[in-house]
Amino acid sequence: MSITSSTWDPAQYLKFSNERIRPALDLLAQIPQIAAKHVVDLGCGTGNMTAILKQRFPAADVMGVDGAGSMLEKARAAAPDCRFALGDFNTWTPETPPDLIFSNAALHWVTDHDVLFPRLLSLLAPGGILAVQMPAMHDAPLRRLQNDIARLEPWSHSLGDAGYARGLMPVEAYYDTIRPRAAALDMWETTYLHVLTGPDAVTEWAAGSSLRPFLDKLPPDLAASYRAAYSEALRPHYPRRPDGTTLLPFKRFFFVARI
Numbered sequence: 001m002s003i004t005s006s007t008w009d010p011a012q013y014l015k016f017s018n019e020r021i022r023p024a025l026d027l028l029a030q031i032p033q034i035a036a037k038h039v040v041d042l043g044c045g046t047g048n049m050t051a052i053l054k055q056r057f058p059a060a061d062v063m064g065v066d067g068a069g070s071m072l073e074k075a076r077a078a079a080p081d082c083r084f085a086l087g088d089f090n091t092w093t094p095e096t097p098p099d100l101i102f103s104n105a106a107l108h109w110v111t112d113h114d115v116l117f118p119r120l121l122s123l124l125a126p127g128g129i130l131a132v133q134m135p136a137m138h139d140a141p142l143r144r145l146q147n148d149i150a151r152l153e154p155w156s157h158s159l160g161d162a163g164y165a166r167g168l169m170p171v172e173a174y175y176d177t178i179r180p181r182a183a184a185l186d187m188w189e190t191t192y193l194h195v196l197t198g199p200d201a202v203t204e205w206a207a208g209s210s211l212r213p214f215l216d217k218l219p220p221d222l223a224a225s226y227r228a229a230y231s232e233a234l235r236p237h238y239p240r241r242p243d244g245t246t247l248l249p250f251k252r253f254f255f256v257a258r259i
Contacts, residue, residue, distance in 0.1 A: 008174050019194045023252050024049045024104035027133045028056065028189060030256050031185060034129065036060040036099035040118075041082075042089065043106020047075025052084050053102060060099070065092055066106075090116065097125035105209075105252075106132040112175050121181050121259055129258045132144075135210075136189065136251045138167035141237035142212055145230060150214055155226045158217050168253060182257040194248040200231040201246040202238045 030047075034055045041050040044064030064075050065087040072084050076113045089110045097177045101120055110116060122131055137143045150159035170175075171187065180186050196205060207215070211230070240246050 019192070020105065023050055023133050023254075024051070025132055025192070027104060027254055027256070028052065028102070028245075029252070031100065031129060031131050032101060034127075038094070038096050038098045038125070039063070039100045039102065040065060040098045042055070042092070042101055042103040043109075044075050044084065044107070045071045047078035047082070047084070048072075048103070049104055050075060050084075051079035053100075054079060054081050055060065057100070060101060061096075063094075065089075069163050080086065083190065097123060098128060099125050100129045100131065103130075103132045105133060105135060107132060108166070108168060113169055117174070117178055118181055119176070124259050129215075129256060131256045132225065133252055133254045134168060136168050136253045137210075140247070140249075140251070141234060142206060142250075145233045145237075146206070146211060146214055147227060149229050151231060152229075155218065155229075156213075156224060158219075158222065159214055159226075164239055171253065174253075178255065178257050182259055184258045185255065186257075187253075188256040189251060191249050193250045194250055195245065196246045196248055200234070201240075202248055203227065203231045204232050205248060206230075210223065 003250040010235075037060055039057050039060045039062045040054050041062065041064040042115050044050045044066045045063055045068075050062060056061070062079075062082040064072070064079065064082055065086045066072050066075065066084070067088055068084065069086060074088060089107060091252050101124065107116065109111070117132075119129070124130060150156065163185055171189070173183070175187060194205070196202065198204060203211070207227070211227070214226060218226055238248060
């Protein structure tokens, strides 16, 4: 499954751009220096990292691929020296084998990773690198409560097939899937402690990413009531601190595989 039909709101997503780009920079820092000719930012979103990839590999043809046209409009403005294309993560195939496929916070939206990642590795040029970061938050209240509330009336009728991100495979399963197909594999997990401000700050965070597929399927009145119910359910799990901020622990899974 993919989220290509969801109406992503770039402005809402970019409210937390500093927090969202930090894991991407951490992933990029672990990629060895290579003489890349072709680089793909798979799930490029608004193009922030596509522009940075162009800076890291200035001689390369850098292409961003995403399933949301609204995001690609922002990306073309953010990275005018790069190319962009609309594409589904499960079926996208490059014109030329990339030396690097970079994917930050995108591939958790699709299923069948045991098929997806071998396919992506097979698309690389000899010696190529697949570098991926995915949120590992499916059991956290942030994500779990979205699904719990979606099963309740009056929202369940509209949200039976909402395109929420599925849970990741166990870390060992990623190792067993990728390692036989890679000459080198580095895997790690990091929990970021985001310090958010404002009322219902965790809802504001989710409204730019994982909450969107739910809100997009509801008419305005039900979307507002769903969001209010979600915010109420979140508050005990993410209480505001005495200084007015809210702490959001956010776990992410990374790997860098070289064939």
